[in-house]
Amino acid sequence: MSGLARVWKVAGALTVCALALTACGRKPAAPSSSAPVAATPAADRVYTVAWTIYAGWMPWPYADEAGIVKKWADKYGVKIKLVQVNDYVESLNQFSAGKVDAVTATTMDALTVPAAGGRDSTVLMIGDYSNGNDGVILKGSDKLADIKGRPVNLVENSVSHYLLARALESAGLKLPDIKTVNTSDADIIAAFGAPQTTALVTWNPQLSQVRLQSGAHEVFDSSKIPGEILDTLVIDTDTLKANPNLGKALTGIWYETLALMSRDDDQGRAARKAMAKLSGTDLPGFEAQLKTTHLYISPKEAAAYETDPALAAATDRVRQFSFAHGLFGQAARSVDDIGISLPGGKTLGSAANVKLRFDPTYMTLAADGKL
Helix, strand or coil: CCCCCCCCCCCHHHHHHHHHCHHHCCCCCCCCCCCCCCCCCCCCCEEEEEECCCHHHCHHHHHHHCCHHHHHHHHHCCEEEEEECCCHHHHHHHHHCCCCCEEEEEHHHHHHHHHCCCCCEEEEEEEEEECCCEEEEEECCCCHHHHCCCEEEECCCCHHHHHHHHHHHHCCCCHHHCEEEECCCCCHHHHHCCCCCCEEEEECCHHHHHHCCCCEEEEEEHHHCCCCCEEEEEEEHHHHHHCHHHHHHHHHHHHHHHHHHCCCCHHHHHHHHHHHHHCCCCHHHHHHHHHCEEECCCHHHHHHHHCCHHHHHHHHHHHHHHHHCCCCCCCCCCCCCCEEEEHHHEEECCCCCEEEEECCHHHHHHHCCCC
């Protein structure tokens, strides 16, 4: 989640623009339940949310099918459209280009794609962290050290790349010890069957299918780095600021759906079965993926983690990795060029150029029963 699909593909011009406007940073959006609601720019505007297949994000399409999206949208007087994008990287690019209002994304990818491209983005909700949903697979060996010298198929410059770096680090190796082969998440399963593929990194549900192939051995997974691969819903900051009711509706949708899917009764099983079908697997397969997904079912737990020093530490590690591997773009001269706003007034990087914001406001409203 971790997400899982996750990468950097932003036009250089956007990154240059974002860095050139360093002195023009915006103030963090901080809507509250008591603040006056700004008028919607257009009464008939439809807000779009892009999602891709991953265990931790399947509540979104299920909520749409089950009428939960409409229920909360109607309550807050907004129109919401869920849009599936088959390629994760493309969903990030669409969000960066302003073609959608929100997107399911890991925090690393939110930083290195829309934020690095200049789109001021807010983490509306932390949905889960990958607790084994991302993994490193070797063909014909069960020893991580044997990855040295091999080509490794993965979505380059994504959380898969980050996981690979952390895996290599644990084995006393570095990225120059292997060669990466950029492979779309849509093609990663088929790629493993090719004779020339001897190692890959991917996430669920693709990971669970690769594990079943002949000669596949999982030698490292994200459970070794808990809390570092965070899966979230990211929304355009200006859009959220202009209409906090949109944030309330999306948050209500999310936590009602999580509460339903976590029930140990017929309704809960039916919800999980529907999500399994939407993701292309069966109920046992989906529930196996959920076991390696630490879902923040409670909004109180999610909001608490966002204010935990552990989040700041994990985010700092991710931004350091991202800058070191050129994911801030060629114009970036320092890891501090892009600012990341954290709860409590703390900022990592440039306070004058904040482009990624962690805001627990809406999760707190859900936790307090004020939605």
